[in-house]
Amino acid sequence: MPVREVLLKGTDDRDLTKLAQYQAIGGYAGVPKARAMTSDDLIAELQAANLRGRGGAGFPMGRKASLIDRSSPKPKYLVVNADESEPGAFKDRQVMALAPHRLIEGCLIAAHAIECRDVYIFIRGEYLTEYEILQAAVDEARAANLFGDVDITVHRGAGAYICGEETALLDALEGKRGQPRPRPPFPPVQGLYDAPTQINNVCTIATVPTIMELGAAEFAKIGVESSPGTAIFSISGNIARPGNYELELGTPMRELIYDLAGGVADGRELKCVIPGGSSVPALSPDEIDVPLDYDSLGKIGTFFGAASLIIVDDRCCIVQLALRSTKFYMHESCGKCTPCREGTRWMVQLLEKIEAGEAELSDLDLLDNVGSRILGRSLCALGDFAVYPVHSYLTKWRSEFVAHVEQGCCPYGGESSLEGIVSPLDAHRHHPGLEILA
Amino acid sequence: MTGVGSTEPAGSGGADMRGAGAGNGLYEAIQAERAKYPEGSRSATLHALRLAQEEHGWLSPDALREVADALEVTPAYCKAVATFYDMYHLAPVGTHLVEVCTNLSCALAGAQRVVDAFASELGVAPGETTGDGEVTFRTVECLGGCGYATVVAVDHRYRQFVGPDDVPAIVEELRAGS
Ligand SMILES: Cc1cc2nc3c(=O)[nH]c(=O)nc-3n(C[C@H](O)[C@H](O)[C@H](O)COP(=O)(O)O)c2cc1C
Ligand code: SF4
Ligand code: FES
Numbered sequence: 001m002p003v004r005e006v007l008l009k010g011t012d013d014r015d016l017t018k019l020a021q022y023q024a025i026g027g028y029a030g031v032p033k034a035r036a037m038t039s040d041d042l043i044a045e046l047q048a049a050n051l052r053g054r055g056g057a058g059f060p061m062g063r064k065a066s067l068i069d070r071s072s073p074k075p076k077y078l079v080v081n082a083d084e085s086e087p088g089a090f091k092d093r094q095v096m097a098l099a100p101h102r103l104i105e106g107c108l109i110a111a112h113a114i115e116c117r118d119v120y121i122f123i124r125g126e127y128l129t130e131y132e133i134l135q136a137a138v139d140e141a142r143a144a145n146l147f148g149d150v151d152i153t154v155h156r157g158a159g160a161y162i163c164g165e166e167t168a169l170l171d172a173l174e175g176k177r178g179q180p181r182p183r184p185p186f187p188p189v190q191g192l193y194d195a196p197t198q199i200n201n202v203c204t205i206a207t208v209p210t211i212m213e214l215g216a217a218e219f220a221k222i223g224v225e226s227s228p229g230t231a232i233f234s235i236s237g238n239i240a241r242p243g244n245y246e247l248e249l250g251t252p253m254r255e256l257i258y259d260l261a262g263g264v265a266d267g268r269e270l271k272c273v274i275p276g277g278s279s280v281p282a283l284s285p286d287e288i289d290v291p292l293d294y295d296s297l298g299k300i301g302t303f304f305g306a307a308s309l310i311i312v313d314d315r316c317c318i319v320q321l322a323l324r325s326t327k328f329y330m331h332e333s334c335g336k337c338t339p340c341r342e343g344t345r346w347m348v349q350l351l352e353k354i355e356a357g358e359a360e361l362s363d364l365d366l367l368d369n370v371g372s373r374i375l376g377r378s379l380c381a382l383g384d385f386a387v388y389p390v391h392s393y394l395t396k397w398r399s400e401f402v403a404h405v406e407q408g409c410c411p412y413g414g415e416s417s418l419e420g421i422v423s424p425l426d427a428h429r430h431h432p433g434l435e436i437l438a
Numbered sequence: 439m440t441g442v443g444s445t446e447p448a449g450s451g452g453a454d455m456r457g458a459g460a461g462n463g464l465y466e467a468i469q470a471e472r473a474k475y476p477e478g479s480r481s482a483t484l485h486a487l488r489l490a491q492e493e494h495g496w497l498s499p500d501a502l503r504e505v506a507d508a509l510e511v512t513p514a515y516c517k518a519v520a521t522f523y524d525m526y527h528l529a530p531v532g533t534h535l536v537e538v539c540t541n542l543s544c545a546l547a548g549a550q551r552v553v554d555a556f557a558s559e560l561g562v563a564p565g566e567t568t569g570d571g572e573v574t575f576r577t578v579e580c581l582g583g584c585g586y587a588t589v590v591a592v593d594h595r596y597r598q599f600v601g602p603d604d605v606p607a608i609v610e611e612l613r614a615g616s
Pocket of ligand 2: 162179180332333334335336337338340341378379380381382383384
């Protein structure tokens with residue numbers, strides 16, 4: 001079974017939040033190794049490892065580093081994205097809680113590659129315990145003189161999903177409302193404080209020490225050729241053994257769901273899998289024989305995303321699932337661009353109408369039509385994230401939407417697992433325009 | 439160091455979050471945060487607002503003015519930033535904060551029953567504060583603990599695998615601790 005520990009290695013036997021324990025298993029050996037190399041050579045090594053970003057888009061980390069303009073007179077920055085707010089994802093949190101020094105070691109190595117002295121780790125504000133653990137580890141490593149001329153600042157967010165989007169994160173880090181920036185310019189050219197900036201997910205950076213330890217060539221043999229390495233897969237929802245599973249990329253999804261995580265809870269039937277966090281197209285039960293890697297998931301029309309599988313059983317009304325999901329994206333829309341700000345609200349209104357049994361068949365097409373006008377027309381991918389799953393529900397489970405229309409009510413008759421679920425939507429608005437909805 | 443965190447051991451639920459020290463202490467604490475960032479940047483804004491909220495309980499107009507003075511920006515700028523983020527309170531809240539996640543994974547695992555249990559135990563609806571000003575209760579989006587559903591943040595500390603039966607004890611603990 002392709003269970004393989006890279007990110008969580010050693011966490012079962014030792015308290016790796018302690019510097020001495022981490023050093024006892026070879027921790028921080030990668031830093032002098034990296035510092036003995038020129039930046040060019042180190043970037044070449046990272047490129048050879050072909051480590052793809054674990055934050056969602058899968059862009060190769062080494063190539064990103066090569067885009068940093070190191071000749072710029074401005075400082076260069078490394079920013080770690082620890083905002084982890086995608087529904088279904090809880091992997092970065094585990095790395096920070098159990099192996100914070102691995103992340104810190106990765107920061108020091110990556111900083112050397114891009115000739116950076118100031119590293120910022122942006123951690124979501126809700127992660128208080130993890131912040132304390134990480135801050136203590138940073139302080140311990142600094143006190144042990146491991147930093148050299150680099151420093152690491154842990155920056156806490158204050159509650160906004162959109163701050164996981166890298167340019168919104170930069171604005172939040174600059175002390176502003178966390179709203180995405182138009183691109184270009186891209187962060188490697190003009191990022192934090194308008195200087196060249198490398199931004200990577202926690203798991204991406206925490207994998208870097210292993211590349212130094214094994215060498216790029218050995219590292220690239222883990223997993224599949226197009227996506228080397230391991231990922232921590234978060235699995236939740238109606239699953240017998242929810243939790244985090246670190247696996248080689250390319251592990252069959254069926255194996256994770258049934259062999260490792262024990263299958264659907266309570267002996268129920270599988271209805272759908274949302275494979276990358278709630279923002280990606282869902283898969284039906286006949287689509288789960290797919291290897292868990294970027295390209296394989298891409299080939300069947302979904303995304304690797306945040307490596308987070310949400311398992312949904314047959315008790316769930318698909319319209320309610322779509323509605324709850326869309327309410328989240330509406331709540332989290334930053335309001336900066338019209339297609340997303342207005343479109344997510346229209347989607348919620350249409351889904352409420354369908355769920356209430358008050359819609360006509362033409363409303364199903366209208367819902368898809370609204371989605372198609374958000375997709376690709378928004379300033380950042382949040383707009384797309386609202387649409388992708390809904391489009392998949394509407395396509396693959398269309399008969400359930402039709403049943404709502406034809407029966408004039410929810411066919412689950414109040415028995416759906418999501419029946420009556422309340423959302424925070426009405427309690428807080430990111431922008432005043434939303435008041436109209438109430 | 440001034441963060442919320444340093445005062446409270448993991449897992450303890452009941453402590454009051456106001457603790458950064460009075461008046462001048464807030465100003466000094468904000469200057470310490472500013473020193474971590476390049477001169478002239480506003481990067482300390484989120485920290486400053488958090489510190490002020492810990493001291494005042496919420497971001498009252500006075501609190502926003504204090505932050506503005508310490509950061510050398512306008513109160514309007516502070517308010518513009520504060521209104522964007524879910525963790526800032528622009529109206530008074532209870533001594534304790536109970537936040538139940540109702541996003542997909544928690545919802546599929548029965549979060550609504552936990553919401554209902556808190557509502558009946560506290561006697562208030564989500565978004566409201568108990569009459570004695572002790573507990574503010576609200577629903578929140580995914581807290582990043584989906585595999586341990588239902589996740590409830592009690593004064594910012596996560597309780598995991600919370601079911602409706604656990605709710606009376608949590609409420610009892612809050613009432614006893616305050
Ligand atoms: C709405 C939105 C939310 C995002 N949230 C996160 C997040 O919480 N964590 C993360 O690492 N990346 C998130 N991303 C992706 C980042 O923008 C960025 O691609 C990523 O941090 C790059 O790191 P990587 O190359 O190591 O994956 C989000 C993107 C969008 C559009
Ligand atoms: S797509 Fe949504 S979240 Fe992104 S910039 Fe536009 S309004 Fe903001
Ligand atoms: S869905 Fe509740 S913690 Fe993620």
